[in-house]
Amino acid sequence: MSKKSIKNELPENYEELKKAANRTGSWRTRLSAVEELGNYNTSQVIDILKVRLTHDPVFQIQEEAFRALLELGENVELPKRKKFELVKGANKVFVRVKKSLPKDHNFDEYLTKLKRMRIDVYDAYEGEKGLDWLEEEWKNLK
Structure with a gap:
């Protein structure tokens, strides 16, 4: 190498x-x-x-x-991987987005609205957890 x-x-x-x-x-x-x-x-x-x-x-x-x-010769340590909330307040964002949509909305509509309202939250969770995780979260939101 x-x-x-x-x-x-x-x-x-x-x-x-x-x-x-x-x-x-x-x-x-x-x-x-x-x-x-x-x-x-x-x-x-x-x-x-x-x-x-x-x-x-x-x-x-x-x-x-x-x-x-x-x-590059820097003396650094790798932070621990976050297990729960990647972005502070994200769970409230997920709920707020879901509640802002009609009851019969689908996951794609939810993702579109999440991206429009909070691209930073969408990006962090899509990158770290993936779309399958986001879909499971969406299904479990009340």
């Missing part, structure tokens, strides 16, 4: 990657940005990776930031 080439400069698309790493509506975009940022050893990049490590609700992104930071 070859070691990747680490550059001691900011990437040309730094501002774009910085925005992508902090995009609350797309865990996939954040993951991709973190992966790319891991190739650059600058204080600005390390700061972004540390924020993703400690504050991202999707554990896969925390893991990628952790791995990248270790490769």
Whole structure:
């Protein structure tokens, strides 16, 4: 396995990657940005990776930031995976969305409304738990 080439400069698309790493509506975009940022050893990049490590609700992104930071020589620890509420108040959001829809709504309608009302909550749970988990939650909401 070859070691990747680490550059001691900011990437040309730094501002774009910085925005992508902090995009609350797309865990996939954040993951991709973190992966790319891991190739650059600058204080600005390390700061972004540390924020993703400690504050991202999707554990896969925390893991990628952790791995990248270790490769950049940083002394960091991987946070414990959150078992319950990924986003504070998410359970209330789920209930509020369901109650805002007609009684006979379906799961797709629920997801559409959740995305419209709270893309950050949708994104965190879709990325961490998956759509099957969200559907089970929806079925069990009162």
